[in-house]
Amino acid sequence: MSIHLLQRNIFGDPHDNGNLMLPDEANTLLNDWVSNDRLRLHMRQVAAVMKAWALEKENADEKTALKWELAGLLHDADWEKYPDDHCRVIIEHLEAMHIDPEVIHCIASHGPKYFGVEPENKMDKMIYVFDELSGFIHASALIRPTKYEGMDVKSVLKKLKTLSFAAQVNRDDISDAISRIDHPLEEIIEFIIEHQRQVL
Numbered sequence: 001m002s003i004h005l006l007q008r009n010i011f012g013d014p015h016d017n018g019n020l021m022l023p024d025e026a027n028t029l030l031n032d033w034v035s036n037d038r039l040r041l042h043m044r045q046v047a048a049v050m051k052a053w054a055l056e057k058e059n060a061d062e063k064t065a066l067k068w069e070l071a072g073l074l075h076d077a078d079w080e081k082y083p084d085d086h087c088r089v090i091i092e093h094l095e096a097m098h099i100d101p102e103v104i105h106c107i108a109s110h111g112p113k114y115f116g117v118e119p120e121n122k123m124d125k126m127i128y129v130f131d132e133l134s135g136f137i138h139a140s141a142l143i144r145p146t147k148y149e150g151m152d153v154k155s156v157l158k159k160l161k162t163l164s165f166a167a168q169v170n171r172d173d174i175s176d177a178i179s180r181i182d183h184p185l186e187e188i189i190e191f192i193i194e195h196q197r198q199v200l
Contacts, residue, residue: 012101047072
């Protein structure tokens with residue numbers, strides 16, 4: 001991914017705290033902005049994993065879980081149409097819609113090396129963790145005759161060490177993301193396999 005530094009660390013208006021789109025509205029935005037089926041699938045898978053983690057691991061209420069879901073669903077919304085302004089365009093669009101600043105900051109921090117925004121809270125850190133790993137695990141599933149069925153953590157770890165497989169996935173980003181949380185890589189892989197297998 002190319003570097004598109006956002007040159008700021010504050011996003012949205014505090015007065016917009018709690019302002020969220022409904023999932024149907026977010027999906028409409030996604031479908032309007034993104035024509036690539038694989039990219040849409042990636043964002044829906046990240047959204048599903050983010051929501052599941054918020055509910056199961058963070059004991060979040062439904063509104064908080066919706067924040068996590070929206071950030072996952074829209075984090076790459078401008079990548080196809082505006083590759084030279086990736087992240088900037090969707091952030092400015094959500095700011096104009098008066099969306100909760102936590103959602104916008106989460107999207108801005110999903111690639112700190114690329115956008116110059118450090119993950120601050122758990123939601124920020126988990127989207128950074130899930131983004132690359134979700135895509136990598138899906139790529140691993142696609143080459144298996146049974147896809148996600150029977151996939152285990154060990155096989156994913158083995159592929160991560162095979163640098164020629166899914167070479168576009170930055171292993172250093174994965175390592176950096178995992179270093180920021182108190183959960184081992186194995187737990188994260190298992191969680192992703194379990195929850196994104198249903199999003200096809």
